[in-house]
Amino acid sequence: MISVRSSNAFVEEVIAAIQNVVGAGQIALHEPSFDGNEWIYLKDCLDSNFVSSIGKYVDEFEQALVTFTGAKYAISVVNGTAALQIALKLAGVERGDEVLIPALTFVATANAVSYLGAIPHFVDSEMSTLGINVVKLREYLEANTQLKSGICFNRKTNRPIRALVPVHTFGHPASMDEILMIGQDFNLMIVEDAAESLGSQYKGKLTGTFGKLSALSFNGNKTITTGGGGAILTDSEFLAKRARHITTTAKLPHKWEFDHDEIGFNFRMPNINAALGCAQIEKISEKIVNKRRLFQKYKEVFAPILGITLFEEPPNCYSNYWLQTMILEDETEQYRNSILEQTNLRGISTRPVWKLICNLAPYKNAPAMNLDVARKLSRRIINIPSSPSLLVGNI
Numbered sequence: 349m350i351s352v353r354s355s356n357a358f359v360e361e362v363i364a365a366i367q368n369v370v371g372a373g374q375i376a377l378h379e380p381s382f383d384g385n386e387w388i389y390l391k392d393c394l395d396s397n398f399v400s401s402i403g404k405y406v407d408e409f410e411q412a413l414v415t416f417t418g419a420k421y422a423i424s425v426v427n428g429t430a431a432l433q434i435a436l437k438l439a440g441v442e443r444g445d446e447v448l449i450p451a452l453t454f455v456a457t458a459n460a461v462s463y464l465g466a467i468p469h470f471v472d473s474e475m476s477t478l479g480i481n482v483v484k485l486r487e488y489l490e491a492n493t494q495l496k497s498g499i500c501f502n503r504k505t506n507r508p509i510r511a512l513v514p515v516h517t518f519g520h521p522a523s524m525d526e527i528l529m530i531g532q533d534f535n536l537m538i539v540e541d542a543a544e545s546l547g548s549q550y551k552g553k554l555t556g557t558f559g560k561l562s563a564l565s566f567n568g569n570k571t572i573t574t575g576g577g578g579a580i581l582t583d584s585e586f587l588a589k590r591a592r593h594i595t596t597t598a599k600l601p602h603k604w605e606f607d608h609d610e611i612g613f614n615f616r617m618p619n620i621n622a623a624l625g626c627a628q629i630e631k632i633s634e635k636i637v638n639k640r641r642l643f644q645k646y647k648e649v650f651a652p653i654l655g656i657t658l659f660e661e662p663p664n665c666y667s668n669y670w671l672q673t674m675i676l677e678d679e680t681e682q683y684r685n686s687i688l689e690q691t692n693l694r695g696i697s698t699r700p701v702w703k704l705i706c707n708l709a710p711y712k713n714a715p716a717m718n719l720d721v722a723r724k725l726s727r728r729i730i731n732i733p734s735s736p737s738l739l740v741g742n743i
């Protein structure tokens with residue numbers, strides 16, 4: 349039984365399982381691979397002098413995103429946080445509004461809300477998807493909000509709650525049917541934080557195509573990278589035009605005049621980053637297939653270990669398995685820190701999940717619902733090496 353196993357034996361068992369899959373030696377948590385046309389496209393940028401905000405790769409990358417995701421429009425920007433900020437702004441979020449986001453997410457989700465002068469309002473997670481707890485959220489909104497002329501108001505703070513941001517945690521799709529229904533019933537704009545889930549599907553439809561607007565990230569640790577970068581997805585021609593306009597300093601088209609009709613942002617993705625993205629997206633399906641095979645391998649070796657579950661994609665979903673996720677149980681959660689310590693000591697990069705955002709200094713006073721599930725998950729999750737290249741040549 350687990351209770352009589354020593355901490356040491358348990359930790360050794362976990363390390364042996366991981367090494368069985370990834371081999372011994374230094375293993376990153378998630379590293380990119382450049383085994384396609386990256387070198388050719390980057391050289392082309394340098395040879396042609398088009399390295400900055402003008403050049404063909406930006407348009408080509410946006411077209412590739414449209415083709416791959418099925419969204420009608422894609423607007424590429426400097427990073428995922430900027431994509432989320434602009435998506436929220438175009439969804440109508442204003443200073444003094446509240447925006448519902450999970451407490452268990454990367455801090456960027458909350459920061460994007462704050463940049464607009466709005467206030468994040470923290471929502472609990474669910475065990476089955478690691479995303480927004482749809483049962484608790486509906487109950488909470490019924491008890492704590494009121495619709496006044498079509499606007500959802502927080503009864504306690506009297507502030508409008510304008511939007512709901514589902515995050516597809518570690519690539520696993522959130523419960524989108526229920527989230528869209530909550531959006532309808534409480535008149536909340538749905539803006540997806542799909543930063544981690546490019547290529548993941550919910551009931552056959554790609555994440556990032558459910559919200560009125562969505563945000564993607566192409567940071568170095570994501571499934572595909574542009575160095576740094578992000579994109580806004582939308583089906584609305586009007587919002588796509590607005591997004592393109594305000595991310596390029598709101599400049600009015602003219603051969604030489606500098607005329608700007610509002611305070612815009614310099615958020616456009618440079619050509620050199622988009623060139624990297626064009627090469628990366630050519631290989632995305634291959635990368636995802638490799639990440640899914642990696643999951644199967646981990647699943648095999650973890651199956652006999654009591655006290656650990658490997659998180660598996662929710663039913664009716666196809667996940668990109670961005671980060672592989674172990675979840676400790678009642679009897680093993682006490683070993684979290686030893687596992688983190690011992691794996692990292694031996695060169696296996698592992699990480700705990702983020703601290704709940706409501707526990708971070710800048711967000712201590714933000715409104716929150718009961719967060720029992722998120723708190724439990726935050727004590728139990730460890731991410732293990734997840735690079736798409738890990739199994740190449742290893743099987």
Ligand SMILES: *Cc1c(COP(=O)(O)O)cnc(C)c1O
Nearest residue numbers: 427428429454456457543565567
């Ligand atoms: C990576 C990430 C972001 C931000 O993307 P950047 O490109 O790093 O700005 C936002 N939300 C989530 C959930 C992320 O994982």
